[in-house]
Amino acid sequence: MRAYLRRAGIVVWKDVLSERRSKESVNSLLFFSLLLLFVFQFALGPERARVEAALPGLLWLAFILAGLLAFGRTFLIERENDCWEGLVLSPGDKSAIYLGKLAGNVLVMIVVEVVLLVLFAVFFSLDFTPALPALAAVLALGTLGLATVGTLFGAITAQLRARELLFPVLLLPAVVPVLLSSVSATQTVLAGQPLGEAAPWLKLLAAADLVYLVVGVVTFEFVLDGA
Amino acid sequence: MIQAGHLRKIYGPTAVLDDVSLEIATGQGLALLGANGTGKTTLLRILATLLRPTSGSLHVAGTDAVKQPDAVRGALDMVGHGSWVYEDLTALENLRFWAVMGGHDTGRGRLRAALEQVELDGSADRRARTFSAGMKRRLALARVLLGRARLLLLDEPFTGLDRAGRKWLVEFLLSFKSRGGTLVVATHSFDAGLGVADRVAILSGGRIVLDRHAAELDRGDVHRLYDELALGPGTAS
Numbered sequence: 001m002r003a004y005l006r007r008a009g010i011v012v013w014k015d016v017l018s019e020r021r022s023k024e025s026v027n028s029l030l031f032f033s034l035l036l037l038f039v040f041q042f043a044l045g046p047e048r049a050r051v052e053a054a055l056p057g058l059l060w061l062a063f064i065l066a067g068l069l070a071f072g073r074t075f076l077i078e079r080e081n082d083c084w085e086g087l088v089l090s091p092g093d094k095s096a097i098y099l100g101k102l103a104g105n106v107l108v109m110i111v112v113e114v115v116l117l118v119l120f121a122v123f124f125s126l127d128f129t130p131a132l133p134a135l136a137a138v139l140a141l142g143t144l145g146l147a148t149v150g151t152l153f154g155a156i157t158a159q160l161r162a163r164e165l166l167f168p169v170l171l172l173p174a175v176v177p178v179l180l181s182s183v184s185a186t187q188t189v190l191a192g193q194p195l196g197e198a199a200p201w202l203k204l205l206a207a208a209d210l211v212y213l214v215v216g217v218v219t220f221e222f223v224l225d226g227a
Numbered sequence: 228m229i230q231a232g233h234l235r236k237i238y239g240p241t242a243v244l245d246d247v248s249l250e251i252a253t254g255q256g257l258a259l260l261g262a263n264g265t266g267k268t269t270l271l272r273i274l275a276t277l278l279r280p281t282s283g284s285l286h287v288a289g290t291d292a293v294k295q296p297d298a299v300r301g302a303l304d305m306v307g308h309g310s311w312v313y314e315d316l317t318a319l320e321n322l323r324f325w326a327v328m329g330g331h332d333t334g335r336g337r338l339r340a341a342l343e344q345v346e347l348d349g350s351a352d353r354r355a356r357t358f359s360a361g362m363k364r365r366l367a368l369a370r371v372l373l374g375r376a377r378l379l380l381l382d383e384p385f386t387g388l389d390r391a392g393r394k395w396l397v398e399f400l401l402s403f404k405s406r407g408g409t410l411v412v413a414t415h416s417f418d419a420g421l422g423v424a425d426r427v428a429i430l431s432g433g434r435i436v437l438d439r440h441a442a443e444l445d446r447g448d449v450h451r452l453y454d455e456l457a458l459g460p461g462t463a464s
Contacts, residue, residue, distance in 0.1 A: 010323070010327040014313060014316065014320075014324050017316060018313060018315040021315040021354070022315050080309075081309040081314070082308065082309025083309070083312075083313060085305065086311035086328070089276070089300050089303070089304075091300050091301045
């Protein structure tokens with residue numbers, strides 16, 4: 001178990017270190033987030049009621065679009081210099097690599113989500129502070145759901161020529177349960193209602209996370225070997 | 228160490244490998260020669276368990292490598308066209324990563340010693356992005372030193388190396404062999420390849436058309452046979 005966790009940990013360490021040095025994903029994601037906010041503001045205009053009604057959907061639209069960019073790149077680093085072959089030939093349970101990649105994606109998404117929340121607050125003069133603890137819980141579950149599927153499909157499509165097209169085509173239908181429950185739960189907490197009001201959605205979200213996580217862990221070895 | 232029987236690999240209508248049988252004893256070195264597109268890389272990738280043959284059998288160290296690829300992966304290592312080097316990590320960080328992934332000793336002293344053996348100790352803290360192709364190959368070989376591989380598969384390892392680099396690599400591979408390691412080297416560099424080989428095999432059209440002990444052949448023979456068998460009759464110079 002210790003070796004398994006070490007392998008998962010070293011994958012996170014390697015990806016975070018590479019990203020910190022190259023800044024390839026974070027820079028483009030932050031710039032993309034900024035552009036997205038400009039588009040949203042032009043589309044919605046200054047009317048506050050309109051913004052508040054659309055806010056939960058807009059937040060998750062921004063998160064999933066940023067996720068499409070981030071998750072799709074997850075395994076591209078492994079194609080350079082054929083590092084993928086090294087991962088295939090490394091002994092032990094390959095799901096450790098999946099968990100490492102998943103943790104790296106969750107970390108990137110947390111950074112992007114925090115930046116997006118700040119940008120939403122600034123662009124639309126919103127105050128998320130009262131709903132922040134409940135919102136954080138919804139974001140954590142939703143992000144985990146997106147990242148579990150995104151990481152797995154990122155691996156499946158990494159070696160394909162048409163990956164830019166196939167990745168969103170595969171990912172978006174698969175994350176419908178996550179998006180649906182995340183948007184609904186976000187709507188509840190942003191309306192100032194207690195987190196308990198969103199319990200049915202949170203249960204669905206947690207169940208989806210668990211199912212996707214188990215599927216990712218179980219199937220990753222075949223994905224890595226067969227890609 | 229390797230027993231391959233009647234290996235075939237078919238992509239669509241094309242048989243890239245056709246009825247390839249090969250036995251390589253422990254401690255032996257095999258130079259695999261052949262023109263471009265004759266199936267050398269495919270054969271190496273099958274031996275490395277990176278690719279499943281369409282049919283045929285493969286045993287590595289007595290284990291069925293087709294049915295149980297994971298069971299033999301700890302015994303082999305590969306230096307292919309890519310060096311498995313992460314460009315934004317330093318040499319030392321790259322080694323640490325692969326040492327953990329392989330379940331090897333990750334002590335700083337051990338990693339530094341491996342870099343020293345491939346003469347990269349002076350560049351341990353430099354990012355791999357700044358390395359030449361030869362330095363990346365040395366880094367890949369340092370990774371091999373960390374492991375317990377008894378079978379080393381190399382695909383065109385001499386390409387892009389200068390004279391000194393080739394000489395160094397030949398010495399490295401001879402030293403690996405002298406410790407009981409088994410080598411399969413796919414190469415176009417006859418002299419360097421023969422320098423580490425006990426046996427020479429020539430692949431043509433996905434088939435092994437020659438398999439002889441290197442001691443039976445001088446360099447002239449190999450060039451002549453290669454021209455005749457790999458490139459076709461009438462090409463001998």
